[in-house]
Amino acid sequence: MTALEHTRRLEHRSGRTRGPGAHRPGLFARLRAERARRDYEASVLAFAASLKAAFREACTGIALCQYVQVAAGVTIRTPRVGEVRLGPPTSFTVELMAGQEPADFTKGENGARLAHTLGAHALRVEPIAGRWVRLHLLDADPLRGGFGLPPVTVETGSDSVILGRTEDATTLGHALTDPAHLAVQGMNGSGKSVFTYGLLAQLAAAPDVLVTGSDITGLLLGRAWDDTVHRPHQVTGTHDIAAHAVLLEDLVAEMDRRLATIPPRRDKVEPSPQTPTVLVVLEEFPGLLRAADGLPKPKRGEGIPVGDRIRIAVLRLLSEGRKAAFRVLMLAQRFEATAVGGGYARDQFALRLSFRVPADSLEMLHGTDARSLGQEHANADPGVAYLSGLGRDCQRIRVPYLGDYGEYCDRIAAHGRRAH
Ligand SMILES: Nc1ncnc2c1ncn2[C@@H]1O[C@H](COP(=O)(O)OP(=O)(O)OP(=O)(O)O)[C@@H](O)[C@H]1O
Ligand SMILES: [Mg+2]
Structure with missing residues (x-):
């Protein structure tokens, strides 16, 4: 046009074509x-x-x-x-x-x-x-307005959870069974945890998903999950850092058991309620490593330092877990190689999400293509992130907002899977 x-x-819309019998305006008006x-x-x-x-x-x-x-x-x-x-x-x-x-x-x-x-x-x-x-x-930033997360849960890990909405209002989904570990970085208060509340609330009810992991803050995992089948596989707090290493080593043992029993003519484990997709959430992972590295070191020949045990376990989950239906979701303020267990560990994340971060952090996780986006993104609102991976170009999204922390607790209490 x-x-x-x-x-x-x-x-035409303003009604210049009038039907018969309509009032005819006078000459001057016309x-x-x-x-x-x-x-x-x-x-x-x-x-x-x-x-x-x-x-x-x-x-x-x-x-x-x-x-x-x-x-x-x-x-x-x-x-x-x-x-x-x-x-x-x-x-x-x-x-x-x-x-x-x-x-x-x-x-x-x-x-x-x-x-x-x-x-x-x-x-x-x-x-x-x-x-x-x-x-x-x-005229305005299309991501300025937030959007709420309806109280939806997926029925199986192969259904898509809502990750966010793009600038052209497309809702992006992601199935947990897609072979990708997920890295989430962002500065203080940029929306990492709130994003993960939304993700876990959508997954909590699926019979073929187990939400496990380590959370030194004790807010994302832990108490909110009491009485669900997920809770025994979660370790929280900083009072017993070695317990985090034990949990991660147990998960590695389960991964090894699965890998050893993959049926003939198959190259990966098919998730089911008996062998669920195990989501290993690592909230504030660099903080866990720092706390572990601060512990007194064992004497020579008396075992491996806790920090190294955690690094080794996470690296194994990252590099071998995909075939065994293990998915790692790691959260960090910044995905510096040394802070997240090494450059090789970082390379294992196929799906990458950056909330507000300094320009160099954005480039570190999304490559040089993201360089030009850095300056503006360093001031992004909470909940606005760049997403890349799984064949997607780096794109700017707004993640859904589920509500305050009480709402998260209510949703996990209402939908979190329980033993029959
Ligand atoms: N998607 C969102 N939409 C609107 N507001 C949000 C969104 N995500 C987060 N916020 C606001 O930002 C605040 C901080 O978010 P959040 O606790 O997730 O930050 P964080 O990245 O986990 O920070 P920290 O590193 O301190 O843990 C929330 O309390 C909320 O008020
Ligand atoms: Mg947080």
């Missing part, structure tokens, strides 16, 4: 209406023209253009703008030039720079037919 067609459509229509039409065309000019300049400014040698010198070609829609949000179609891809408009800082030049907050690209894309100018 062109800008002119847009005005016609508006006219003339005034006619003039208002023409003024409006002219303003729409002027807006479209100024948008096209601004877009051309913006493309030149960020080198999304081609320099063509002609007899008179060099001319600059920019992608051709087709039809402009007033919106909101304002959008317009653009024909890609030779060699251009839709993603070029948002690559690196291009999206923000184009949007800011055109007076918008952000830019979204929608590929349409052939070599055409539609660019949407967003």
Whole structure:
């Protein structure tokens, strides 16, 4: 639809085509209406023209253009703008030039720079037919508004849990049975724990899922899970750090037992209520390692230090657990190699989520592609994160908000799986 067609459509909506018997306005009223229509039409065309000019300049400014040698010198070609829609949000179609891809408009800082030049907050690209894309100018951050997590639980680990919502309002799901360990990083108060409340509340009822792990804070796991089948497989607090090592070693022993009994002609364990997918939650894992490393070291020949026992167990769960239906969910303020048990351990996480973090932490977990996103993300609101992995490009999402801590306790109490 062109800008002119847009005005016609508006006219139609405003009831200019009246049925028989309708009151006919007087001559002056009609003339005034006619003039208002023409003024409006002219303003729409002027807006479209100024948008096209601004877009051309913006493309030149960020080198999304081609320099063509002609007899008179060099001319600059920019992608051709087709039809402009007033919106909101304002959008317009653009024909890609030779060699251009839709993603070029948002690559690196291009999206923000184009949007800011055109007076918008952000830019979204929608590929349409052939070599055409539609660019949407967003007035505000589409992730600004939060969204609540309804009291839903999955019936099996192979059903998708809700991870979050993308900028174009797509809800992203993830099945626990997908072969991925999950890394979650973020500074103090950025929303790591609240995200995990939502994830665990969705999984707590599934008969083929067991929520285990270590939590030195004792809020995510522990008391909230009392009376559920999950609780005996969780260790909390800092009063007995060695108990965390024992739990993790027990999990490794169960993993080894499963690996040794994989049926013939199978290369992985199929989860069932008898052999559930074991989710190993490691809340504030660097804190656990620090506490363990602070313990007195055993004398030579009298056993392995607790910190090393924890590192070895977690590394084994990470590197061999996928086939045995073990999934690790590790939370840390920052996924520095030394803080999470080594670079090899960190490489095992196929799904990575970063809440508010300094730019260098974002790049550390998501690679150099994320470098340009770092500065803005260093001030992200709680609950806004970058997600990458499992074939997905790094994308910005808002995770669901389940409510306050009391609501989390209520949901685990209501849905947490119990022994029959
Ligand atoms: N998805 C969300 N939507 C809205 N607000 C949120 C969301 N997630 C977290 N918050 C707010 O941020 C606060 C801190 O979140 P949370 O406790 O999850 O942080 P954290 O990353 O675990 O921090 P710490 O490292 O201190 O444990 C919450 O109490 C809540 O008020
Ligand atoms: Mg926390």
